[in-house]
Structures are given as C-alpha cells and as structure tokens.
Amino acid sequence: MHETSRHTILAIDDHPLFRKGVADLIDMDDTLEMVGEAANGQDGLELAKSLQPDLILLDINMKGMSGIDTLKAMKQEDIDSLILMLTVSDNEEDVLTALRIGADGYLLKDMEPEDILGSIRKAMEGTVVISDHLTQLLAKALRDEDKLVEDKSPTPLTSREQEILEHISNGMSNKLIAKTLSISEGTVKVHVKHLLKKLNLHSRTEAAVWALRRL
C-alpha cells in the first residue's frame, strides 16, 4: 500500500446528508480520501475532469442530469476514474445499462456502511463490485438472453415518440395528447403504435408503467 498518497474519491449525489454520510465513511479509512463533492451531474462532470479522482461515487437518481447520463458523459470525455453507481433502486434496466456503458460497480444505498467501504476498496483493486442481490438479477438477465439482445439493439424512440410516451406515463388519453400537441388523434395513435412496437409492449398501460419505472 502507498503510504504517501491516499486514493482520491469524488461523490456526486443531490442529497447533502447522503454526501455527508459518505464523507464520514471515507474518513474512517486511512487509505481513502474524499477530494470533492457535487450535487448534480453537471458539476460532478466538471469536478471529475479537474480533480481526476481515483474513484467516483455517482448517484443514479438525481434531478436534472441523471446518473446514467452523467456516466455516459464521463465515458465520452474519457474520464478514467473508476465509477461506482450508487442507487436506491435495483431496477434491472438501470443496472444493465450502467454496466454496459462501463460503470465499475453498482451499489445499493441500503447496504451497510462497512460493506460500502469494502466495495470501494475492492473496486480500487480492479474488481467490478455489485450488490449481492443484484448479482442474482444479473444472472437472471443473462439467462434469458432476450433481454441482452433486446437491449443491445434497442430501436431508439424518436423525440416525438418519447414526448408521447411521457404523456402516456402521465395517464393522458390519445385525444388529450392530440389536443395538447395540436396534432390529430390519428397521428398520436401512429406514434403510440410505433413506440409500443419498438419497446415490445402491448398496451399503453404497459408503456406507462415502463416509463414510470425508469423515472
């Protein structure tokens, strides 16, 4: 172990209290050092670039720029810090997406502090760390290959389709959406039809659930 320099860590989370908890946790380990905090993805990205920390703790559920988006941006900017995603939810899609983009681990916030510390140390050693009960999820996802194949080539929704999906996830009817967007109801139906096909869903209710589940 290098006594001269501790491993540097940057925490990105929009809950001050949670950041404080993490900071205290990291203080407890002599080999780790918290070098920065950010309350949102934008600031986090900037800090990541300027501080070049060894490891970044990145919350998934943030207002504005999501953790996933932030992760994408970091990868595009060739930030070579280790990145551990922190989240409250074990949403399978998020886990797969994050790991696919290149996250180095995926931790649930309800882990015990000791386990979180342990995971950080493991990650420093190059291990991809994943919360225990998420590994089961992953194993399951790997078993039915469909999920991976599907997600590998996800026909992306057009912006109009996304817009309409959002309205659906708000409980709106085609007629209302049509009025809101000032287009014909028939056109809305076409978009709904396409978006259902692309997402491999079979009803607007499924679509609403799908959309709401991934925030």
Next chain:
Amino acid sequence: MHETSRHTILAIDDHPLFRKGVADLIDMDDTLEMVGEAANGQDGLELAKSLQPDLILLDINMKGMSGIDTLKAMKQEDIDSLILMLTVSDNEEDVLTALRIGADGYLLKDMEPEDILGSIRKAMEGTVVISDHLTQLLAKALRDEDKLVEDKSPTPLTSREQEILEHISNGMSNKLIAKTLSISEGTVKVHVKHLLKKLNLHSRTEAAVWALRRL
C-alpha cells in the same frame, strides 16, 4: 431550555448511511439526542413505543411497511411523539395524506443539513414544519378544494379492488388479470369500473400512474 435533559429523537429510515448522516447532524446540537434508529416501519413502531422519544424522523419511502403506513400505525397506537416525515419526493398526495393523518412536518431529504436541524428545533417548539417549496404545493391544493374534499371522504377500495389495481399498475390487461385471479374477465371489469369511480379516475392508465406514484 432544560439543561438537564436533551430532546430525544428516533430515526426511522431504511438507508443506514442516511441514518448515520442524521445521527451526526443531531450530535452537533447539544439540545438534541439521538436515542434510537430503525431500518423499517415495524422496528420503528416498536422502538417508538418503548423509547417514547420527543420526536421521530420517519422516512416515507421504505421497503415493506411504508412511512405513511407506519405513521398511521403510530397514530393508532397513540404515540405522542412529534413526527417529521422525511422524503426524497414532493409527491402532493403523500404530503396531504401525511399531514391529514397527523404528521407534524414534512421535510425533503435534499434540504441542507442546517435547515433540517432548524426544522427539527422548530418542530420541538410546536411549529408544523414544511419544506419551503412544499408550502406552495399545499397552497395550490388548498385552492382547488376538490382535492381536499375528495381526499377527506375517500371511499376505500375493497381488498379485491386493491388487488386488481396492483395488477393494473403492473401493466396487466383485464383478460390476464382474470386468468391470474381465476375469475371471469367481466368480473375484473366490474372491479376496475368501481375502483376508477372511487378514485375518480377515467382510465386504467391513469389508475396505473396513480398507483405507481404512491408506491
């Protein structure tokens, strides 16, 4: 101020790290003392009964027994501690519900630690504390009386209706629900019809959204 005894606080939240943050925060104030922690509603309820703290910090979004349910249970058990709800979301329904049941305040987790401490102190003095931008929400809700009148006399859903609502919020069709519950599709439709009327909604998609929003 009584120098002899500090105000006692119990924190109920399923995120250990968050509890730690709160604990540290409370340690900073000489007039406050953290006397207990619980990771779920059940344990929280028991601790509340045995410790009889002056104030309880209660997270809304918990696995299993929700914060709202825990709050209800505490009120039924005649626990006379002050109860501050802590949550990440500013869901209007939750706020109204919590305050109606008798919460003494409603704080958002993304508040600054100082503000949270301040709110706790205010609550101790008997003030109902509510996060700033929630007050706007409340004002709005008060303006259109419908919301209050509606929620004041909520025709409760029967267990069967709740069961079916849950399936709807899972994206299931009437036909599938019928098969799952081994009843006729027509019966499912009746239940859906009734539940929509009771909740004052107009489509299953709205129902799904409604159900998902309140977890």
Next chain:
DNA sequence: TGTATTATACCCTATAATGGGTAGGTGTTA
C-alpha cells in the same frame, strides 16, 4: 335473524385503443 358489504357474472352500448395499410411533405445525408 336481518342487513350491509363484497365478490361474482352477466346484459347493454359507446368510446378508446390496437395494429395493419397507404401516402404526402420535410429535412438530412449518401
């Protein structure tokens, strides 16, 4: 026991939504 609630199942009709098709206009890109 009588009454209220609940779950069940069917009737009806009207409207909403799904899932195919074709097709014109626009903007981008090879």
Next chain:
DNA sequence: TAACACCTACCCATTATAGGGTATAATACA
C-alpha cells in the same frame, strides 16, 4: 438526385375499456 428517417394524416378492422344496468351467493356484522 435518390434514399432515408420522421411527422403528419387518413383508411380499415378487431379488440379493449368504460360505464350503466340487474342479479345471485357468500360473508360480515349488528
């Protein structure tokens, strides 16, 4: 220019939902 993707809008048919009704059996409760 030609190919392509997208938004728009309509055609068609089928199915699903919504909302109203009546009615029966079981259960819960006073």
